Amino acid sequence: MRTTTLSLIAAATFVASTGCKWTDFDDLETEAWVESTEKPDGNSNDYGIALSRDVRASADGGSLVVLGAGQALYTELSYKPAGGASLTTDTEVKLNTQFGIGNLDNQPILIADSATDEVALITNSGGNGSIAILAGTHTMMSSQVFGPTTPDAAVYFKATSQATTKVFVGSADSVYGFAASPAPQPKCQLVDDAAAPLAIRGMAAAKITSTTDDDLVVWAGDGKLYVFAGVTFDGCATPAAPIAPVLDLGFAPVHNASMQIIDGHYLLVGGHHDNDAKSLVALVDLMPATPVTVGTPLMRDGLKSVTFLDVPDGRYVVAGFPSESIDGTVSGEVLALPISTATGIDPTPKAMLHDAQPEGNQAFGRAVAVVQYNGKPTLAVAASNEIFFYYQSPLYGETRRR
């Protein structure tokens, strides 16, 4: 019996000393510099349909706004300074419970105010015959635009009559907002350069005619960019006409096209079709009398999301292609394309990001955002029910963790 016991101890010691250490994989997980956060709660079954930065600046860690669908959720993911993400539960908002909004588009309009830490979701109010504007910082306050029910575009806009930026919502051929002064002016119809009503697909605010107030740049359903003077929206009594001449991009995107101002007067536009996979990304200089594209627009099938990343190592257009095939698996990828205000967009990507273990229909890159993390811009990518947060990437080549 004693011999048997000693033999068992010897065998256990042998196994312990020569066996496999599973804790090595915990160490590897700690060493990984891409934080992957799977759906952090069970309240939505389609988590990560839209991303936005939360606050504009964060010296310690960072936070990311993530929308979920079915049921509709507003959540914030908090990233710790040394890595690791968790759901900020006290800021989670169940949109159906709180606002009666049960359904969201597959790419809902989620915008961030460049002047404040506010973030806004613009969507159908859910059976009330109106558009809901849910805006706030770490919370959501609801406003409604009655009349239209489907938003096509939205932008934070500094109107002449307003001291701060307000949300402008574009629906069909009109712009809605609270810029009217003295009386509210909830609707302003836009017409094109031929005085015909246009179809709004995207909106951006840029200070072109004024150094203090915004003008409105509209990407219309005819494939053209129109610039409307900001003063137009201070009590719009008649249909507003654009400032001539216009720039024809030759590509008519579906609604909620991406339009992002760079350095005040460059405009990064990104849009795609619904009926086919065609898309366009272009850099436009708005300052000349006639706006022009810088460089050659990028036209690559499958684009669904675009954002701009400005890091010390360079500037990049970060474009998500969620239907891209990786190693034979339709899992999606994100391209980081160098961009320059002098030469436009370089079609050769600096980085091609995707899941190291691609999964079918993962929809990697269906939403992208740049988040301030530890005081530095950091890339976040949404996939189906999963958020990837790049503490380090070939774009900035350093770890963002302390």
Add this chain to the structure above:
Amino acid sequence: MKSRLYLGFVVWITACAIGLFTFGTPRSFAQSPDALKKAQNAFDTAQQDYLQGKYDEAAQGFLDAYAARNFPQFLYNAGAAYHMKGKKNSDVVAYGKAVENYKKYLAEDPQATDKPKVEKAIAVLEEEIKRLAAAGVGSGSGSGSGSGAAPPPPSTEVQNLEVKVRGLVVIESEPQNATIYLDDKKKGAFATTPWSGSLDGEHKIIIEKKGFKISESSLSADPSKLLVFKAVMSEEGYLGWVEFQANIEKSEIYMDDKSIGAIGHTPLAQNVKPGKHTFYISSEGYDEYKQEIEILPGQTYTIKADLHGTPIGKINVQGLGIEDATIYVDQQRLCERGPCLKGIPQGDHTVEVTRPGFKSYRRRVNIQAKTETQIKVGLAPMPSRSDAVIAYILAAGFTGGGIYLGLQSKHLHDDLAKEITAGLPPPDTNDPRLLKGKIFSIAADVSFGLGALTALGALYYTFREKGAPSTGLIDVRALALLPQIGPGYAGVGMESHF
């Protein structure tokens, strides 16, 4: 129940046999081969004359043979020829010549084994001469065909004397002074060359001399002929010469491997190949003497064993199937196959009986002097070890599985570490390979653990005692050597009482 050994009778038979076979003693024969040829021709002619009744010619032929080669037997035969002539015609002169040659024979060979018979013949013939002289009988004439008045018949004593010429066997070697063995070296040395004498029947002649190759030949002796056997021995320069002696006569001598049997009995001297050899000298009832010697070519060695007696008891191992079993005592093989009846020194001994496919029987027994310890062994069949085999297979399977899983885990770990370092694409914190690798790692450890436990189980199954053990019944009987006397025999017998 009794058993008897007629030791005395056997000794007597052996002595008689030796006496019947031999009548000769060695002599010097430093003469040429031509002389031997001449002697042989004269002997053959004399034999024919003797058979034809030409006794004078026959006697002269034997004397001529003696002149050529001075074998004493020739003088005896000359005497026998004159003896027959004298007996045929009561010839006093012939009787006198017979006596004269008989005496010469004894003078030449004073150690002759037939000396008493020859001396008796001389005495009888001298009395017959006196008797005939007193009766006025002279010598016969011619060559044995008498004439004139019929001579008186020989006396009763003369009539009873056996008269017969003898054949002769001469064994020589070149060089001389070699040891002659008859039939088997184990019988011991027979004589040394040169030797002459009488031999009956067919024999194997072994001639051995230090430094020369051993000579072995067959010889068929004819009692009416002179048979000369000469062995020309070639030198054996590379052998060593070993002489074995022991204080116990006819002790068995073993060299190197005792299992091949004894090479002879003491005293013995023979050539041995150079090299290191171990010699054992033993005799039943005595401790074994062992000596290692480095034999060098051309060297002479003497091994003198002083054997000390040891009280002996007998062990008798038997039982069902014992004929397929091997019996060991103190880890030394005692009998290749049973049943096994052997004497071993008294004291404690470990007896082991093994048989393929059966469990070994092992028992420590105390052997007492003058007793027979009988062990009746019942060997139990070896049980199947299929449980151990299955356990070994499972252990191998678990270990193999553990190795496979461990390698998979290591492969995943290495891939992940490489990708984390290099990126493009970098694995994330939820990469499924992290969990998969961890599971593989844990599974590998579990598999190793199960493999180790199963292997221990297999070892246990291998060595555990399974099934009934082999058994043995021990019975001890007293033995004694007792004098035995009965109708027609007398000697020493051994009895066992139980």
